[in-house]
Amino acid sequence: MIRIALLVAAKDLRIERRSRVLLWQVLPFGAMALVLCGLALGPQHAGHSSAGPGLFYLVMLLVALLVINRSQVIEGSPGTKASVATLGLDPAGVFLGKALALMVELWLMGVVLLAGSVLLLHTALVGTLSALPSVLVTLAALSAAGALYGALSGGGQGPATLLPVLSFPAFAPLLIAGERSFSAALHGGALWQWWVISLVALAAYVALGILLYGVLEES
Amino acid sequence: MGSSSPVVVLRDAVVLVSGFPLLSGVNLELAAGSLSVVTGANGAGKTSLLRLLGGLAALSSGAGVVSGIDLRGGDLRELRRRVGWLGHEGSFYDDLSAYENLAFAAKALERPLSEIPTVLERVGLASRASTIARQLSAGQRRRLGLAWLLLRRPELWLLDEPYASLDEEGRTFFDQLIGDVIRGGATVVLSAHDPLRSSSLGPRTLTLAGGLVVEDRS
Amino acid sequence: MIRQLSQRLLGPVTLVLLVLTLWLGLWVTPSFEVQGNLARLVYVHPAIAWVALYVSFGTATIASALYLWRRTRSAVVDRVAHCAMEVSVVFIILTLITGSIWGRPAWGVWWAWDARLTSTAILGVFALAYLALRRANDDPELRARRGAVLALLAAINVPIIHFSVQWWKTLHQGATVFTPDHGLKIHGIQAWTLLISFIGFTLLFFWLLRARYRLEVLRDERYAASLEEALVQRRREGVR
Numbered sequence: 176m177i178r179i180a181l182l183v184a185a186k187d188l189r190i191e192r193r194s195r196v197l198l199w200q201v202l203p204f205g206a207m208a209l210v211l212c213g214l215a216l217g218p219q220h221a222g223h224s225s226a227g228p229g230l231f232y233l234v235m236l237l238v239a240l241l242v243i244n245r246s247q248v249i250e251g252s253p254g255t256k257a258s259v260a261t262l263g264l265d266p267a268g269v270f271l272g273k274a275l276a277l278m279v280e281l282w283l284m285g286v287v288l289l290a291g292s293v294l295l296l297h298t299a300l301v302g303t304l305s306a307l308p309s310v311l312v313t314l315a316a317l318s319a320a321g322a323l324y325g326a327l328s329g330g331g332q333g334p335a336t337l338l339p340v341l342s343f344p345a346f347a348p349l350l351i352a353g354e355r356s357f358s359a360a361l362h363g364g365a366l367w368q369w370w371v372i373s374l375v376a377l378a379a380y381v382a383l384g385i386l387l388y389g390v391l392e393e394s
Numbered sequence: 395m396g397s398s399s400p401v402v403v404l405r406d407a408v409v410l411v412s413g414f415p416l417l418s419g420v421n422l423e424l425a426a427g428s429l430s431v432v433t434g435a436n437g438a439g440k441t442s443l444l445r446l447l448g449g450l451a452a453l454s455s456g457a458g459v460v461s462g463i464d465l466r467g468g469d470l471r472e473l474r475r476r477v478g479w480l481g482h483e484g485s486f487y488d489d490l491s492a493y494e495n496l497a498f499a500a501k502a503l504e505r506p507l508s509e510i511p512t513v514l515e516r517v518g519l520a521s522r523a524s525t526i527a528r529q530l531s532a533g534q535r536r537r538l539g540l541a542w543l544l545l546r547r548p549e550l551w552l553l554d555e556p557y558a559s560l561d562e563e564g565r566t567f568f569d570q571l572i573g574d575v576i577r578g579g580a581t582v583v584l585s586a587h588d589p590l591r592s593s594s595l596g597p598r599t600l601t602l603a604g605g606l607v608v609e610d611r612s
Numbered sequence: 613m614i615r616q617l618s619q620r621l622l623g624p625v626t627l628v629l630l631v632l633t634l635w636l637g638l639w640v641t642p643s644f645e646v647q648g649n650l651a652r653l654v655y656v657h658p659a660i661a662w663v664a665l666y667v668s669f670g671t672a673t674i675a676s677a678l679y680l681w682r683r684t685r686s687a688v689v690d691r692v693a694h695c696a697m698e699v700s701v702v703f704i705i706l707t708l709i710t711g712s713i714w715g716r717p718a719w720g721v722w723w724a725w726d727a728r729l730t731s732t733a734i735l736g737v738f739a740l741a742y743l744a745l746r747r748a749n750d751d752p753e754l755r756a757r758r759g760a761v762l763a764l765l766a767a768i769n770v771p772i773i774h775f776s777v778q779w780w781k782t783l784h785q786g787a788t789v790f791t792p793d794h795g796l797k798i799h800g801i802q803a804w805t806l807l808i809s810f811i812g813f814t815l816l817f818f819w820l821l822r823a824r825y826r827l828e829v830l831r832d833e834r835y836a837a838s839l840e841e842a843l844v845q846r847r848r849e850g851v852r
Contacts, residue, residue: 182501190489193526249489254481257450258542262502263475323765327758329748337748341762344738345769348776355780368779372772379768387761389471390680412750413839418846452753604849 176268176385183264183272188279190249197280201241205284208234209291227298228306228357232350234288235281235314239346240339242280243321246273247328266389270322274384278318285314299361306360312373313353319380320345326391349376401426401550401581402447406456407465409442409605416442418605419456424583424598429576432585434602440585441482443602444552447583449473461549478548480539482555488528492519492538495527499545509545517541518567532559540571551575553584619822626819629812636805650717655805657710659813664703665735667817669767672696672742676763679756687832690756693763695824697742699817704736727778734773738766752835 191197212230220226250256289310292298324342349372356369402424409417417439424430432440445451447460449470458465463473479485486495496510514520517537522530530538536559543551557565572582601609637655644651675693678684711729712722723729742762749755 179502182498186487186490186498189494190487194489249487254485255487257445257448257479257481258485258539260450261448261474261477261479261546261548262499263471264502327745327761327765337744340744341741344734344741344773345765347734348769348772351776351780368775372776372779376772379772383765383768387680387764390757390761408843410751410839413835413842415839415843415846418843418850602850605846606850608850 179268180271184275187276205238227296229354231292232353243325247325267385270384270388274319274322281314302361306357309356316377404458408455410454429597431597438602439605448477477550478543480553485539493523551582626815633809653714655809659809661707668700673767676760679760691828701739731773
C-alpha cells in the first residue's frame with residue numbers, strides 16, 4: 176500500500192511539475208480571489224485582520240476544488256483509466272497517493288496564500304506564522320477528503336458542478352476548525368478543540384478512504 | 395500451444411450502460427493461445443465485448459468466465475491484472491514521457507526498469523524515450539501502448555482497433571508482433587473494421603451486429 | 613398476515629397519533645411558564661428533529677452500509693437508502709422551519725448561527741448532495757454504490773459537524789426533555805403528549821418511507837420493462 180501510494184503521489188507531482196497548471200492557473204486564481212475579498216470588504220474594512228482567517232480559508236476551499244478536480248482530470252481519458260486499471264493497483268494505495276499529492280499541492284498553495292493574507296488582508300505576521308501548523312493539518316484533512324470526494328464526483332468525467340455540491344458540507348467543519356484555530360493564533364484563545372476537529376477529520380477520511388476507495392474504483 | 399480449457403466462456407452475456415444494451419446476449423468460447431478478430435459496423439459492440447473480457451465493463455446478465463474468473467461476483471481486479479488493454483483512445487499519461495509512462499507501469503508491477511529500453515527498442519521508439527506522450531504521433535502512441543503490453547506480458551491481449559493510425563510499416567510490424575505473442579502462448583482478441591490482413595496467422599473472425607455475434611468464421 | 617395487518621394499520625394509527633398530538637398540544641396541555649404558548653412547539657419540533665437526524669438519516673446510513681457489504685447488497689436496501697434520504701430532506705426542512713418559527717420570537721431573528729441550526733442545515737445539504745449524486749448517474753449500480761459511499765461519509769461527519777459547530781457557537785436551548793442526570797424535565801400530560809408526538813412522527817416517517825418505496829418499486833419495474841424492450845430492439849439490429 177505505501178509503495179503504491181508513493182508511486183502514485185510521485186506520478187501526480189511529476190505531472191504537475193511538468194504541466195504547471197497549478198502554478199500558472201490555480202495560484203493566480205487564488206491570489207485574485209484574495210484581492211476580490213479585499214474589494215468586497217471595501218477600503219475601510221479590508222485591512223481588518225479579524226476577517227482575514229475566514230477569508231483565507233474561503234479562498235483555500237475554492238482553490239482546493241480546482242486542485243481536486245485537476246487531480247482527477249490528470250487520470251485522463253477512459254483509455255488511460257483502462258490501461259492503469261489493468262495494472263491492478265491497490266486502491267488504498269492509490270487513494271493515499273492521490274491524497275498525499277493533493278496535500279503537497281495544497282500546502283504549497285496555502286503557504287503562498289498565507290503570505291498573500293499577510294500582505295492583502297493585514298493578518299499579523301507572527302500570528303500567521305504561528306498558525307502555520309494548524310493550517311497544514313487542516314489542509315491535510317482537506318486533501319484526504321478531497322481525494323475521496325473527487326473520486327465520488329465521477330473522477331473528472333462527471334459534471335463540474337457535482338464536486339462542490341458533494342464536498343462543501345464535508346468541508347464546512349474543516350472551514351470552521353481552520354478559521355477558529357487561525358483566529359486563536361492571531362488573537363489568542365483556546366486552540367485544542369480545533370486541532371481535535373482537524374485531526375479527527377484527517378484520521379476519519381484516511382480510514383474511510385482506505386476502506387472505500389476500492390468501491391468507488393469498481394464503480 | 396495453450397491449455398485445453400477455453401480462456402473465455404460467455405453465455406447470453408448482456409452489458410448495459412445507462413439502460414442501453416451494448417451487448418445483447420453474446421455466446422462465445424475462445425481457446426487459450428488463439429487469435430480472434432472481432433469485426434462489425436460502428437456501434438455493433440466490438441469495444442464493449444473487449445471491455446467485458448477485460449473486466450472493464452460489468453456483466454449485467456448472463457454468465458461469463460474469463461481466465462478462470464467469474465465475471466459476476468469474481469475478483470475483477472485480479473482479472474484486470476491478467477489482461478492487457480490497448481484502446482483506441484490515449485492509454486497513458488499525456489504529460490509523462492514514453493520512458494516515464496513505462497517506468498510507472500514497471501514500478502507498479504515490480505519489474506526491473508532495465509527492461510524498458512529493450513521494450514522501446516522492440517517497438518521502434520528508442521529514440522523517443524524522453525518525448526512527452528502528448529507530443530508523439532498517433533502511430534507512435536499506438537506503439538507506446540504496445541510497449542506497455544510487452545512490459546506487462548499479460549495472458550490475454552485485448553486490442554481495440556490496433557491498426558488505426560498505423561502506416562504500412564507499422565501494420566507489418568504489428569502483425570509480426572502479434573505472431574510472436576501468440577507463439578508465446580498468449581491469447582489475443584482484437585477488433586478491426588476490416589478482417590486481419592495476414593491470413594497466415596489463421597485468425598478466427600467474429601462478426602458483431604446489434605450486440606450479438608452474428609457470424610463466426612475460422 | 614401480521615405484516616399485512618400492520619401495513620394496513622400504519623396509516624390510520626399515524627393519523628390518529630398526530631391528531632392526538634395536535635389536540636393535546638394545542639388545547640389540553642397547560643402553557644409553559646417562561647415562553648407561554650410559543651413553547652407548544654415542543655410537541656412538534658423535537659420529534660421532527662429526532663426523526664430527521666436519527667431515524668431517517670440513520671435508516672439511510674444503515675441501508676447504505678448494508679448495500680456496500682456484498683452479502684447484504686440488494687436492490688431492496690438501495691431503495692430503502694434512497695427513499696429514507698429523500699424523506700430525511702423533508703424532515704430536515706421541517707426541522708429548520710419549525711425551529712425558525714420558534715426562534716423568531718425567542719431570539720428575534722428567523723435564522724441565527726446557532727450550533728444546532730447550523731449543523732442541521734449542513735446535514736440537509738448533505739442529504740441534497742446525495743440526491744444530486746444519484747441524479748447525476750444513469751447506471752443503477754453506479755448510482756447505488758456512489759450514493760452508499762456518500763451516505764457513509766455524511767454519517768461520519770455527523771459527530772464532527774456536531775462538535776465543531778457546538779464549540780463554535782450556540783444559542784439553542786439545552787436538552788429539552790432530559791436533565792443531565794437523565795431525569796425528566798417535563799411531567800404529566802406534557803410528558804405523555806411529547807411521547808405521543810415522538811411515536812406519531814416516527815410512524816409518519818415509516819408511512820412516508822413505505823409510500824416512497826412503493827413508487828420506487830414501480831419505477832424500477834418500468835425500467836426493467838424498458839430494458840426488455842431495448843434488448844429486443846438491439847437484437848433486431850443483428851438480424852440480417
